Amino acid sequence: MTTLKVVKLNVNYKTIEEFKKFKEYGIQELSMLEDLQENIIENDSDSPFYGIYFGDKLVARMSLYRVDERFDKYFDPPQDYLELWKLEVLSDYQHKGFGRALVDYAKSFNLPIKTNPRVKSKEFWNAMGFTSVTYDMERDLGENPLVWYPEGVKEQLR
Template sequence: MKEVKVEKLLINYKTLEEFKRFKEYGHQELSMLEDLQSNIVENDSESPFYGVYYGGSLIARMSLYKVDKKYDQYFEPQHDYLELWKLEVLPHYRGKGYGKSLVDYAKGYNLPIKTNPRVNSHGFWERMKFQKATYEMERDFGQNPLIWLPEGISERNTQ
């Protein structure tokens, strides 16, 4: 596979149309359509959305939010971290490294990453070196968050 380019997605109506292709595949719980619609202002708005294009079409996407260390209850010492949401690759393009490219892009920030994986995706996250969080904030109960730690940062103890 040739090198995959991850792009920051613009918040505009073209991106909104691209997102509709993902929703059509039945992943209602992963749809970022509502998020995008509420954020459309103009092309240069700060976007939390990233994607991979193939042949001019968006084929993989994710949301990536930076969380300030003052809200960190996962890592020791407290640290800014990324929250990776709604990673999705269109069915025809799965298993070809596009999801991995998105995760590697996020890892490139060299910050801890937290995600709440969707059902049946734990194998993917394990291959990406994510592990089950042993310390769960109250709001994460039932969601089984997974975390990835760059070198030199450890997970907070559960005591």
């Protein structure tokens, strides 16, 4: 398989139309449409959205947010990390490396990553090297988060 190219998605109405093709479109928790609409200012605004095209069709997408250590509730000592949200691959393109390519792209920032597995996705995240966070429910925030650390990072969870 050829190398898959992850691109930063422009924040515009064309991207909204592309998002409507995804299975989870319309499900509030997983849809990035609302996030996108809130961020539409102009085509060159700082977009948290990334995707992979197959030809001219958007087939995989994710949102990736950098969280400043001031707001860190997961790592000790507090540090900057990435929060990977709403990764989705169109059903016809699943199991072909698109999801892995998005996760590998996020890992390339060399920061710890936190995500919350969706239904039936924990096996995928485990294969990507993510591990469960186990600590008291107050800190868990009911999210059941998974985390990944760059090589050499040994910080402990709070």
